Amino acid sequence: MPYNPALVAPMRTEMTRMGAKELTSAAEVDATIGDQKGSMLVFVNSVCGCAAGNARPALELALRHSVVPQHVVTVFAGQDVDAVARARQYFGEYQPSSPSIALLRDGEVVHFVHRHQIEGRTPQAIAADLTAAFDRFFGAAVA
């Protein structure tokens, strides 16, 4: 059962404030991720404080890096159920987890950060891994 919308509203705002586009329906997901060209980060948001509570600020830190994805979008697990289910169809063989972060290039997942790679880590540590992935997959040499 979804949490009270008022409870999760600050978590949604935390994402949109850093520039992420929120996708709340399967149609929005298809329109945004389907046929996507270039680089994209999909953040699967979650109410879980022990993981998402560090993942959101980690992403905010990572997006200050010199190399960042062209598009940053977010879906909210347990809240926007259809949107999340559709987004996961674009993740191929990667199993569902939330929070999680997918990096896509021309619609293909090139890097995936699972929940277990977030749990118990500081935002700075998670951000360091993300920026390394940005450099590796979205840097000038591969553009």
Added chain:
Amino acid sequence: MTGHVFHPGHSELHGITVVVETNGPLTYLGRYDSQDERGVHMLDVGVHDGAEGGSKDEYVSKSAKFGIRTVHKHLIVPADQVVSITPLGSLM
């Protein structure tokens, strides 16, 4: 909401993805929920059965990379079978 926790009062492993090794052929991966006299309560659990062949280490490694293929939404690993509980993130 940074750092906000919705489950105060739980074990520090609550919500953490763990590897539960047993004294039998089964190894479980999933989110630790709690532990009581019945055993370890886990959510979204994948299982490796050593009796069916395949390396447990490969299963854990593949799950770490691609995620856990859930076969049980909720599972209790009997207390007398649990040998160790290790956060998956600490094994990578």
